[in-house]
Amino acid sequence: xxxxxxxxxxxxxxxxxxxxxxxxxxxxxxxxxxxxxxxxxxxxxxxxxxxxxxxxxxxxxxxxxxxxxxxxxxxxxxxxxxxxxxxxxxxxxxxxxxxxxxxxxxxxxxxxxxxxxxxxxxxxxxxxxxxxxxxxxxxxxxxxxxxxxxxxxxxxxxxxxxxxxxxxxxxxxxxxxxxxxxxxxxxxxxxxxxxxxxxxxxxxxxxxxxxxxxxxxxxxxxxxxxxxxxxxxxxxxxxxxxxxxxxxxxxxxxxxxxxxxxxxxxxxxxxxxxxxxxxxxxxxxxxxxxxxxxxxxxxxxxxxxxxxxxxxxxxxxxxxxxxxxxxxxxxxxxxxxxxxxxxxxxxxxxxxxxxxxxxxxxxxxxxxxxxxxxxxxxxxxxxxxxxxxxxxxxxxxxxxxxxxxxxxxxxxxxxxxxxxxxxxxxxxxxxxxxxxxxxxxxxxxxxx
Amino acid sequence: xxxxxxxxxxxxxxxxxxxxxxxxxxxxxxxxxxxxxxxxxxxxxxxxxxxxxxxxxxxxxxxxxxxxxxxxxxxxxxxxxxxxxxxxxxxxxxxxxxxxxxxxxxxxxxxxxxxxxxxxxxxxxxxxxxxxxxxxxxxxxxxxxxxxxxxxxxxxxxxxxxxxxxxxxxxxxxxxxxxxxxxxxxxxxxxxxxxxxxxxxxxxxxxxxxxxxxxxxxxxxxxxxxxxxxxxxxxxxxxxxxxxxxxxxxxxxxxxxxxxxxxxxxxxxxxxxxxxxxxxxxxxxx
Numbered sequence: 001x002x003x004x005x006x007x008x009x010x011x012x013x014x015x016x017x018x019x020x021x022x023x024x025x026x027x028x029x030x031x032x033x034x035x036x037x038x039x040x041x042x043x044x045x046x047x048x049x050x051x052x053x054x055x056x057x058x059x060x061x062x063x064x065x066x067x068x069x070x071x072x073x074x075x076x077x078x079x080x081x082x083x084x085x086x087x088x089x090x091x092x093x094x095x096x097x098x099x100x101x102x103x104x105x106x107x108x109x110x111x112x113x114x115x116x117x118x119x120x121x122x123x124x125x126x127x128x129x130x131x132x133x134x135x136x137x138x139x140x141x142x143x144x145x146x147x148x149x150x151x152x153x154x155x156x157x158x159x160x161x162x163x164x165x166x167x168x169x170x171x172x173x174x175x176x177x178x179x180x181x182x183x184x185x186x187x188x189x190x191x192x193x194x195x196x197x198x199x200x201x202x203x204x205x206x207x208x209x210x211x212x213x214x215x216x217x218x219x220x221x222x223x224x225x226x227x228x229x230x231x232x233x234x235x236x237x238x239x240x241x242x243x244x245x246x247x248x249x250x251x252x253x254x255x256x257x258x259x260x261x262x263x264x265x266x267x268x269x270x271x272x273x274x275x276x277x278x279x280x281x282x283x284x285x286x287x288x289x290x291x292x293x294x295x296x297x298x299x300x301x302x303x304x305x306x307x308x309x310x311x312x313x314x315x316x317x318x319x320x321x322x323x324x325x326x327x328x329x330x331x332x333x334x335x336x337x338x339x340x341x342x343x344x345x346x347x348x349x350x351x352x353x354x355x356x357x358x359x360x361x362x363x364x365x366x367x368x369x370x371x372x373x374x375x376x377x378x379x380x381x382x383x384x385x386x387x388x389x390x391x392x393x394x395x396x397x398x399x400x401x402x403x404x405x406x407x408x409x410x411x412x413x414x415x416x417x418x419x420x421x422x423x424x425x426x427x428x429x430x431x432x433x434x435x436x437x438x439x440x441x442x443x444x445x446x447x448x
Numbered sequence: 449x450x451x452x453x454x455x456x457x458x459x460x461x462x463x464x465x466x467x468x469x470x471x472x473x474x475x476x477x478x479x480x481x482x483x484x485x486x487x488x489x490x491x492x493x494x495x496x497x498x499x500x501x502x503x504x505x506x507x508x509x510x511x512x513x514x515x516x517x518x519x520x521x522x523x524x525x526x527x528x529x530x531x532x533x534x535x536x537x538x539x540x541x542x543x544x545x546x547x548x549x550x551x552x553x554x555x556x557x558x559x560x561x562x563x564x565x566x567x568x569x570x571x572x573x574x575x576x577x578x579x580x581x582x583x584x585x586x587x588x589x590x591x592x593x594x595x596x597x598x599x600x601x602x603x604x605x606x607x608x609x610x611x612x613x614x615x616x617x618x619x620x621x622x623x624x625x626x627x628x629x630x631x632x633x634x635x636x637x638x639x640x641x642x643x644x645x646x647x648x649x650x651x652x653x654x655x656x657x658x659x660x661x662x663x664x665x666x667x668x669x670x671x672x673x674x675x676x677x678x679x680x681x682x683x684x685x686x687x688x689x690x691x692x693x694x695x696x697x698x699x700x701x702x703x704x705x706x707x708x709x710x711x712x713x714x715x716x717x718x719x720x721x722x723x724x725x726x727x728x729x730x731x732x733x734x
Contacts, residue, residue, distance in 0.1 A: 206474040242670055245672045263494040336704075
C-alpha cells in the first residue's frame with residue numbers, strides 16, 4: 001500500500017492511495033502464477049482476462065496490457081480503485097491460500113493510469129448499424145452499456161438528469177477515493193467511441209415515454225438513488241442529511257470550497273453518521289475533512305459491516321469513532337437544530353433473512369451522543385419516477401425493475417441493469433449486469 | 449458536447465423582480481402548469497429551482513426576485529448571455545380537471561406561477577377567479593396577463609396602493625362566504641400560503657399550495673426538499689411541489705428554508721463586494 005499518512009490526508013480531498021510505480025507493478029505482476037484455469041477471471045463480474053493483462057505488465061508492455069484490459073472493461077481506472085477485490089478477483093486468487101493474493105485491483109489501476117498519462121488508445125468501433133439505442137443514466141451501468149453498444153456500431157444517446165455524467169462515480173464516491181479527473185477521463189473515452197451524452201435530461205420529464213420507447217432499444221441504468229430515512233423522531237431537523245445530499249453537495253457541487261463555489265453545506269463540529277456501508281465510510285471521512293469529530297453508528301458488529309475492509313481501516317486511521325451494535329432511536333434538537341442523538345445498544349441474536357445475525361435492542365441501554373449534525377447512510381432504493389411512468393413495465397418487490405439474467409424487462413425492447421434492476425450493489429456488479437444486457441441488446445438488434 | 453441555454457430576453461418587471469425567457473427546447477416541449485426548472489449559472493454555481501411561468505416556442509419564462517447571491521447574479525445577465533445548465537420540466541404537473549369554479553391566488557413573486565395554471569384550468573372548462581396580491585402596487589406583476597385569462601380578477605395590496613386594501617386572504621374569505629368554490633390554488637411565500645390556506649379550512653375546499661423548500665438535484669435523489677404532508681415525509685421535487693395545503697407542516701418548512709441563512713449571507717456579501725470591484729453588470733467567470 002502506498003497510502004498518504006492519515007494526519008496529512010484528513011486536511012484535503014486528494015487521493016489517499018497513491019498507486020504503484022512501474023517497478024512495483026512489474027514486481028507484483030511477476031508473482032502471478034498464470035493459472036491455466038484462472039479462478040480470478042471467474043471472480044470478476046466483467047470477466048477481464050486477468051492473467052493476460054498481468055503477463056503484459058510483467059513483460060513491461062503497458063500499452064498491450066491496457067488494450068487487453070479495455071477489451072472487457074472500459075472503466076479500468078475506476079474499477080481498479082473502487083471494486084471490492086477482496087470479495088471478487090483477489091478473493092479467489094490461488095495465491096491467497098498460502099501468501100497474499102495478487103493485487104489485481106492495484107495492477108488494473110496502474111495500467112489504466114499509465115495509459116491515461118501516455119495517451120489512451122481507442123478500441124475498434126464496428127461499422128454503423130443504423131440502429132438507435134437510448135441509454136438512461138450515465139452511472140457505471142449506463143456508461144458500460146453505452147460503451148458496449150457504441151463499439152457494436154449502434155447510434156447511442158445517453159440521457160443524464162444531472163449536469164455532470166458519472167452517476168455515483170461523480171456525486172457519491174469522494175475524490176480522495178476516486179479523483180474526479182479520473183472519472184472524467186474514462187467517461188471521455190466512452191464518448192470517444194461515438195456515444196452522445198445529453199446532460200440535463202430527466203427521462204420521463206425532459207423526454208417523454210413515447211420519445212424514449214421510439215428507440216430501437218432502451219437500456220435503463222437509472223440506479224438506486226432514492227435515499228432511505230430511518231423514520232425516527234427529529235429527522236427533519238436542520239442538520240440532518242441523507243448521505244446522498246451531503247455527498248452530492250460536496251462531491252458534485254464542491255460545497256467544501258464554499259464560498260468560491262456557491263453551494264453551501266453545514267460544517268458540524270460533532271457529526272454522527274448512521275450506517276456501515278461504503279457510503280457511510282465516505283460520508284464520515286468527508287465530514288472529517290470538513291473539520292468534524294465524527295462518530296459512526298452501526299447496528300451490527302464491525303465484522304458485519306458491508307463496507308470494504310480497506311475503507312473501514314482508512315476511516316479508523318483518520319480518527320472516526322465507531323459505535324457498533326448501536327442504533328439511533330431519535331434525533332434531539334433545540335430551536336430546530338440538531339443537538340444530539342439518542343441511541344440504544346444492540347445485541348446480535350439469531351440469523352435473519354439476509355444470513356446475518358439480527359440485532360435486537362438491549363432494554364435500558366439508551367445513551368445520548370452530543371452532535372450537531374447527523375448523516376443517514378442506511379441505504380437507497382430504486383428511484384421510482386421513470387419506472388412508474390413506463391406502462392407495462394413489471395417491477396420487483398422493492399421497486400426495482402424485474403429482469404431476467406440478460407437484463408430483459410417485461411417490455412421486449414427495454415432492458416435494465418445496475419442498481420435499478422438489482423437494488424443497491426457495487427459499481428462492478430452494475431457494470432457486469434449492464435454488459436450482459438448490452439450483449440442481449442446486440443443480439444436482438446442483429447435479429448438473433 | 450457543450451450545451452448552453454441562451455437568455456432570449458431579460459426584463460425588469462418591478463423592484464428586484466425580473467422576467468427572463470430562456471431557450472431550453474427539451475423543457476419547453478414538455479412543460480405543464482405547476483412544474484419548475486433547476487438552473488446553474490456557471491461552473492462554480494449552485495442549482496436553484498424556479499417555477500416555469502410560461503412557454504413560447506423553444507423558450508420558457510421564469511420570473512424571480514433577486515434576493516440571494518444566485519438570483520442577483522442571474523439578474524446581471526442580459527439577452528444573448530447564456531446559462532450553463534437548465535433541467536426540467538421537474539415536479540408533478542398541477543392536477544387540472546373540470547372542477548367548476550376555481551380560485552387561483554398569487555402572492556408577491558409567487559404570482560409568476562399563476563398564469564399557466566389559470567390558463568390550463570380555463571382550458572379545462574373551469575370558471576377561473578384570479579387574485580394577485582403584493583405589499584404595494586410597485587411589486588404587482590402580470591396584472592394584464594392574469595386579467596385576460598381569468599373570468600374574474602382581483603388585486604390586493606397590503607398598503608392599499610392599488611386594488612383592495614388588505615390581503616388576498618380577505619378577498620378569498622369574502623368569495624367563500626358568497627358562493628361555492630370548488631378548488632383553490634395558493635402560491636407565494638410560505639407564511640402567506642400558510643395564512644391564506646387557513647381561510648379555506650372551515651369551508652372544506654380542497655386547496656393546493658406550491659411548496660418552495662431548498663433543493664439540490666430536483667430529481668428525488670437527496671431529500672433536501674423533504675416536507676411533512678399529512679404526517680408523512682414527502683420530497684417536494686418529485687411528490688410535489690403542489691400539495692394539499694391543509695396537510696402541510698408549514699412551520700417545519702419555514703424552519704428548513706433557513707438552514708443556510710448564515711452561509712447565504714456570506715455568499716451574498718462576497719458577491720456584492722465583487723460586483724463593486726467589477727462595476728455594474730460585472731462578468732462572471734467559468
